[in-house]
Amino acid sequence: MSTNKIDAIVLKKALIGALNSLGENKEVVDALNVFPVPDGDTGTNMLLTMKSAVTNAVKEENKTVKEISSALSKGALLGARGNSGVILSQLLRGFKEAVEDKEYIDIEALMEAFVKASEVAYKAVMRPTEGTILTVSKDLASFASKNYRNYTVLSKFADDSLIALEESLNRTPELLSVLKEAGVVDAGGKGLYCILKGAIEGARTENLEITVQDINKTKQTANRKEISTDNIKYGYCTEFIITGDTSKVNEFKETISKIGDSMVVVALDDIIKCHIHSNNPGQVIEEALKLGYLKDIKIDNMRLQHNEILFSEEEYKNTEKEDNKPKEHKKYGFIAVSSGEGFTKIFKDLKVDEVVTGGQTMNPSTEDFMEAIDKINADDIFIFPNNKNIIMAAKQTIDLSNKNIHVVETRNMPEAITAMITFDEDMSADEILDNMNEAISEVKTGEVTFAVRDTTIDGKEIKKGNYLAISSSKILASSADLNETTMAMIDELIDEDTSLVTLYLGEDAEKALAEELIEKLEEKYPDVDFEAIESKQALYYYIISLE
DSSP: OOSSOBOHHHHHHHHHHHHHHHHHTHHHHHHOOSSSSTTOOHHHHHHHHHHHHHHHHTSTTOOSHHHHHHHHHHHHHHHOBHHHHHHHHHHHHHHHHHHTTOSSBOHHHHHHHHHHHHHHHHHHOSSOOTTSHHHHHHHHHHHHHHHGGGOSOHHHHHHHHHHHHHHHHHHHHHHOHHHHHHTOOOHHHHHHHHHHHHHHHHHTOSSOOOOOOOTTHHHHHGGGSSOOGGGOSSOEEEEEEEEEOGGGHHHHHHHHHTTEEEEEEEEETTEEEEEEEESOHHHHHHHHHTTEEEEEEEEEETTTOOOOSSSOHHHHTTOTTOOOOOOOOEEEEEEEEEOSHHHHHHHHHTTOSEEEEOBTTBOOBHHHHHHHHHTOOEEEEEEEOOSTTTHHHHHTHHHHOSSEEEEOOOSSHHHHHHHHHTOOTTSOHHHHHHHHHHHHHTOEEEEEEEOSSOEEETTEEEOTTOEEEEETTEEEEEESOHHHHHHHHHHHHOOTTOOEEEEEEOTTOOHHHHHHHHHHHHHHOTTSEEEEEEOOOSSOSEEEEEO
């Protein structure tokens, strides 16, 4: 930033710097969790979102501020994970809207970008909470709009804007009592600070490269090693991007699905991204050319090599076993986010069509939901996010998909199970949604985990290593004994209307200890039924539902 303008070259360096800075501070941001439990994921979600955005933006074909900012916004939208990731994607969308018609970014344009980013992000949140990343972005915009005329040097304006952002971040505990009580600043705001700080440093650096490594790479690639070429039905992996008419994308998918498998097609604005395994890549390309012009064409002979280049591991997952044969059309379809083999089996038994792996600390992206939607041949599709941090990413599919998408705002997996049990195919979509929401409102849930630090919340002293019982974002009990903590939570949640209590056992829960707990509960509450089901999810000892 040696001059008073940011051109395309400097903008790319700034974006790479922003991504690298967030990557270096991911664990710091994750640790800024209000509750002292091992599920902080704000840094992870923001990093995954930012990585999708920046890697898309800095591609060689993007040579102008407009092309870079548009690619940045599209990448963020598809890669958005969790509430923090969705809000970040909206900040980047606002940035794009402010600068897309400019040849370069000067002091006034940067001010406009800060202001527009904040405005778009606020509009995307139905009930904004002050003391969060939204407040920090608003304060940044306020400083910029009030003071930009006082600056003649862009770098000085950027540096002082960063100081203003940091000061706002440090004020977040005064605006949000839970932050003050926990002794932390807002995690999303901290992530935004890292992004702007890295962008400023990146703009001043020569020969900058992305240093962020693939996140969760081992988990996502575990099923792809040692592919036997004897079992490869379609030998050519064909990948490309179409720029053109997206209105005919469904016809295109139907056509190419007949000549291959492992198909993934994602459309946004005038861009269609395609991956398919076939024996005739030329035929696939001929069909694609009917929609527009192609770029980033990659054709690999999978019997010789298995490294597809264009699609990331995250975009590729779940495609290897997908046969993509036209599925029988039905009236309603269902998608559920699941963590743990036990929960996944329950959802499959309840006739959920697609299960998206995820949950706390591992939020699926909007693109993950779009891929699941694409696999279901139904008029109306219901999505169960099963986590409050996933609801926003799920809702973005409503505008992206040409199907009727209904997001049932489930905050955990037991709520989704209850909702699915109430499903009646003879009802209309609106009636089903109302019925499910009514059923969910009658379910009480809680989770038992452990504390990762000493703290005081709601007057309760929490000791590191002790068990924590949480319900509706409140800590109900904590002690050094797992069953004692769980019993205390159930005592508080159970009432005269409770008829069934289900304990979903995590992978670290001991079955004998759970049986001992149920025995005590049955003795204490003889009119209530108790059951234990192995969920095999990794984060909580117990997830509990009361109905």
